[in-house]
Amino acid sequence: MAERGWTSPKARLLLLAAGAALSVLAFMTVGLKGGLAFALELRAVRLAALVEVAVAVAVSTVVFQTITGNRILTPSIMGLDALYSLLQALAVFTLGGLGYAMLPATAKFLGEAGLMALLGTALFLPLLSRRGDIPTLLLAGVVLGVLFRSLSLMVARLIDPNEFAIVQSARYADFNTLDATLLVPCLGLTGLGTLLVWRARHVLDVMALGREAAVGLGVAWRRSATALLVLVGALTAASTALVGPVAFLGLLVVALAERTVGTVRHGPLLLGAMLLAVILLVGGQTILAQLLDNVLTLGIVIEFFGGLAFLILITRRRR
Amino acid sequence: MRRLLPAPAILGTALLLAALAAASLVIGVGDLFARDGTSGVSGLMLLLASRLPRTLAAILTGAALAIAGTVMQTLAKNRFVDPMTAGTGSSAALGILLVTLLAPGAPIALKALAGSAVAFLGTLLFLRFARDLPPTEPFLVPLFGIVYGGVVGAIAAAIAWEADLVQFLDVWMNGEFSGVIRGRYELLFVTALLGAVAFWAADRLTILSLGRATAVGLGLDHAAMLRLGLVIVALIAGVTVVTVGIIPFVGLVVPALIGRRVGDDVRRALPLTALLGAGLVLGSDILGRLLRYPYEVPVGTVLGVVGAAAFLAIVLRRARLG
Amino acid sequence: MIRISNVSYAIAGTTILEDIDLAIPSGGVTALIGPNGAGKSTLLSLIARLLPLSSGTITLDGLPVDRTPTRALALRLAVMAQEGSVASRLRVEELVGFGRFPHHRGRPRAQDQAAVAEALALFDLEALADRFVDTLSGGQRQRARVAMAYCQGTDYLLLDEPLNSLDIIYARALMRTLRRIADDRGRTIVVVLHDLNHAAAHADRIVALREGRLVADGPTGEVMTTATLQRVFGDTIPVAEVDGHRIALHFV
Numbered sequence: 069m070a071e072r073g074w075t076s077p078k079a080r081l082l083l084l085a086a087g088a089a090l091s092v093l094a095f096m097t098v099g100l101k102g103g104l105a106f107a108l109e110l111r112a113v114r115l116a117a118l119v120e121v122a123v124a125v126a127v128s129t130v131v132f133q134t135i136t137g138n139r140i141l142t143p144s145i146m147g148l149d150a151l152y153s154l155l156q157a158l159a160v161f162t163l164g165g166l167g168y169a170m171l172p173a174t175a176k177f178l179g180e181a182g183l184m185a186l187l188g189t190a191l192f193l194p195l196l197s198r199r200g201d202i203p204t205l206l207l208a209g210v211v212l213g214v215l216f217r218s219l220s221l222m223v224a225r226l227i228d229p230n231e232f233a234i235v236q237s238a239r240y241a242d243f244n245t246l247d248a249t250l251l252v253p254c255l256g257l258t259g260l261g262t263l264l265v266w267r268a269r270h271v272l273d274v275m276a277l278g279r280e281a282a283v284g285l286g287v288a289w290r291r292s293a294t295a296l297l298v299l300v301g302a303l304t305a306a307s308t309a310l311v312g313p314v315a316f317l318g319l320l321v322v323a324l325a326e327r328t329v330g331t332v333r334h335g336p337l338l339l340g341a342m343l344l345a346v347i348l349l350v351g352g353q354t355i356l357a358q359l360l361d362n363v364l365t366l367g368i369v370i371e372f373f374g375g376l377a378f379l380i381l382i383t384r385r386r387r
Numbered sequence: 388m389r390r391l392l393p394a395p396a397i398l399g400t401a402l403l404l405a406a407l408a409a410a411s412l413v414i415g416v417g418d419l420f421a422r423d424g425t426s427g428v429s430g431l432m433l434l435l436a437s438r439l440p441r442t443l444a445a446i447l448t449g450a451a452l453a454i455a456g457t458v459m460q461t462l463a464k465n466r467f468v469d470p471m472t473a474g475t476g477s478s479a480a481l482g483i484l485l486v487t488l489l490a491p492g493a494p495i496a497l498k499a500l501a502g503s504a505v506a507f508l509g510t511l512l513f514l515r516f517a518r519d520l521p522p523t524e525p526f527l528v529p530l531f532g533i534v535y536g537g538v539v540g541a542i543a544a545a546i547a548w549e550a551d552l553v554q555f556l557d558v559w560m561n562g563e564f565s566g567v568i569r570g571r572y573e574l575l576f577v578t579a580l581l582g583a584v585a586f587w588a589a590d591r592l593t594i595l596s597l598g599r600a601t602a603v604g605l606g607l608d609h610a611a612m613l614r615l616g617l618v619i620v621a622l623i624a625g626v627t628v629v630t631v632g633i634i635p636f637v638g639l640v641v642p643a644l645i646g647r648r649v650g651d652d653v654r655r656a657l658p659l660t661a662l663l664g665a666g667l668v669l670g671s672d673i674l675g676r677l678l679r680y681p682y683e684v685p686v687g688t689v690l691g692v693v694g695a696a697a698f699l700a701i702v703l704r705r706a707r708l709g
Numbered sequence: 710m711i712r713i714s715n716v717s718y719a720i721a722g723t724t725i726l727e728d729i730d731l732a733i734p735s736g737g738v739t740a741l742i743g744p745n746g747a748g749k750s751t752l753l754s755l756i757a758r759l760l761p762l763s764s765g766t767i768t769l770d771g772l773p774v775d776r777t778p779t780r781a782l783a784l785r786l787a788v789m790a791q792e793g794s795v796a797s798r799l800r801v802e803e804l805v806g807f808g809r810f811p812h813h814r815g816r817p818r819a820q821d822q823a824a825v826a827e828a829l830a831l832f833d834l835e836a837l838a839d840r841f842v843d844t845l846s847g848g849q850r851q852r853a854r855v856a857m858a859y860c861q862g863t864d865y866l867l868l869d870e871p872l873n874s875l876d877i878i879y880a881r882a883l884m885r886t887l888r889r890i891a892d893d894r895g896r897t898i899v900v901v902l903h904d905l906n907h908a909a910a911h912a913d914r915i916v917a918l919r920e921g922r923l924v925a926d927g928p929t930g931e932v933m934t935t936a937t938l939q940r941v942f943g944d945t946i947p948v949a950e951v952d953g954h955r956i957a958l959h960f961v
Binding site for chain 2: 754757758759779780781782783784786787788789790798799800803804807808810811814815841858861
């Protein structure tokens with residue numbers, strides 16, 4: 069039954085892996101000058117960050133879409149990354165800029181990630197009752213995203229203008245200036261989350277059939293959905309902490325992965341989405357920064373193409 | 388035929404608006420009643436040069452945005468679209484950005500016109516797509532609109548980034564009244580004229596919302612009416628975005644509040660729509676001035692929160708009712 | 710008199726109507742019938758200039774519908790299209806009142822208000838006058854839409870499947886009202902009907918289409934025969950005579 073040759077999912081995944089490897093290679097080598105060791109180390113750190121963001125976004129999006137029963141909604145479109153900015157702004161607002169800055173970065177991040185996991189779950193679990201009603205779910209999600217973004221802007225304004233700079237939330241993701249202090253905890257969290265999702269990939273296959281079918285096949289729906297949503301929240305925190313809101317990146321990579329890999333089984337789909345995200349981020353950043361001399365920022369490019377992909381997906385949606 | 392205006396509601400809203408206007412005139416950092424203020428600015432000067440213009444600007448903008456929302460909803464035949472979030476606003480900002488790029492010294496009226504022209508095209512494109520969305524799922528149109536607005540905004544952001552005009556774009560994308568002083572807002576009076584045109588065309592707009600077949604059956608030039616509606620929306624967008632920037636959700640929340648009680652007969656609803664829109668924007672501006680006195684929260688941010696929360700409530704309520 | 714000559718219509722290469730020649734005389738009720746996809750609604754829309762005429766001519770009392778100013782036409786012909794829903798939040802009275810728009814252009818006068826009152830009474834809508842259209846049942850909404858078209862006060866009244874979502878009692882009442890409008894007020898009514906027997910019981914003439922072609926056109930009694938219906942529907946439908954009406958027994 070399985071396809072063979074160059075059209076099989078396995079071959080396509082291999083192609084994607086080659087593309088990702090090529091992107092990584094180009095990222096590390098194109099336009100190198102000056103002190104080689106220093107430059108390489110700098111690039112390696114940034115590469116690790118980009119890959120971490122790619123994996124976190126791809127995995128969290130696939131999981132979120134499977135639980136909510138559609139391939140349009142993503143954690144980021146639902147405003148989960150804006151929620152993270154909001155939490156940060158609220159922390160500065162309550163602790164004061166100095167107090168916030170004094171806390172150790174790792175502890176702060178882990179606290180925020182934990183809170184995100186909790187809040188995200190509390191927020192999205194009720195929405196799952198409307199799982200079949202996609203237009204409502206989509207619109208409520210998008211408006212919720214606008215609400216969170218506006219709220220985080222508002223809280224940022226309520227903070228003393230002198231401390232405003234600490235939380236200045238960007239409109240688009242910024243892949244040029246990464247917060248390196250958070251790299252290690254983010255990598256750890258993403259690795260752990262991805263491992264757990266990977267082990268649950270067969271459960272995800274069953275959950276994709278819908279609640280009734282999954283329960284019929286012996287999946288504890290509510291418990292699984294809750295646990296997975298917790299992971300989605302934590303993974304979103306891990307990507308947002310490094311680069312800010314990634315908007316439509318998740319939508320784009322999963323939509324592309326589904327069409328490239330040609331299967332809806334979660335094993336290949338997760339791998340394909342991760343690889344595509346790496347190609348898009350690492351390759352895109354190489355092209356924009358090295359070849360095109362930063363005429364555009366990757367964040368804006370993703371917003372544009374991801375937005376277009378979203379529009380196409382909802383106009384194509386039938387019935 | 389009872390086509391009387393809802394007089395008590397109009398009177399009540401007008402009184403509320405008057406009270407807000409009075410409050411707006413006295414609230415601010417400068418002391419209005421200081422004889423010779425420490426800054427050397429007399430109260431009267433402050434009133435005429437800053438407070439009054441700001442108050443008038445908020446009233447004009449609010450009324451215009453609410454009217455633009457009503458008109459847009461008849462064009463799209465969908466009660467959940469707001470022009471400022473559905474691409475009209477960001478198209479206007481894109482147009483203003485382009486003219487600033489090509490002719491930095493252009494007068495503000497020309498910038499408004501360029502903004503309106505691009506807003507016209509952007510909205511036309513949006514309506515084209517919206518027409519193909521299934522009418523049985525009314526939520527898809529505003530959803531499409533918000534993301535479409537984001538895509539247009541990304542184009543504008545890319546150009547601004549390349550041309551080093553990001554700060555300018557931010558000003559147009561985030562509505563704010565703190566920069567309004569005498570001599571820099573008078574263009575907004577054009578919107579009063581546009582409101583009058585909308586009122587004059589009110590019956591035809593209502594018929595438009597009943598669909599093409601009904602409109603043609605009643606002898607209306609459907610295409611010409613669509614164009615007129617689009618021109619009104621686009622001009623309001625161009626003028627408001629260039630003077631104060633994008634203020635979201637007014638065009639959605641106000642018609643939604645009014646539609647429930649007064650209904651969708653545009654002639655009946657329009658005066659109240661204008662008053663309530665003015666009140667909402669002026670009230671939000673005052674709130675923005677008070678939240679972190681003496682610093683200010685921009686009105687666009689206040690309405691981003693208030694409007695999104697209200698919209699969310701509308702969506703969930705409607706979904707619950709089925 | 711509505712005169713249709715050589716009218717063909719196609720969408721993206723698919724023929725919807727082919728070479729229709731037809732005269733609908735003034736006065737009385739003419740029913741357009743035929744199986745699904747026969748082109749009934751398309752023909753009605755072409756007469757009402759809701760669709761652009763691509764070949765052939767259609768005249769209304771000598772006026773070509775595609776070249777007469779649309780406003781002038783709105784004073785002679787009213788149409789209720791088969792539009793899905795009225796999403797608008799208008800009161801019944803307001804909706805019906807918009808039927809007068811071609812006459813007053815936004816400034817209703819006393820005679821317009823009288824016409825609205827008459828339409829509300831005629832279609833049994835007085836109790837619903839203040840209700841929002843979107844709170845009505847499907848049948849009530851359908852009546853309000855027909856009342857709006859009637860209120861336009863034109864010589865010709867074109868209705869596309871007005872019985873949709875009406876229950877049997879209101880369907881019969883509406884057909885009787887249409888009959889009265891034609892008899893007492895001398896209006897010309899052209900109505901697309903799904904149910905053959907409503908046409909049989911209330912129409913003066915029946916025009917039958919099948920696959921875009923005209924297959925029958927004549928007084929009701931002449932069309933309501935098993936032989937003619939065989940040509941229209943491609944199946945044998947017995948016809949019985951009950952109380953002077955010919956009734957198709959299409960359930961058996």
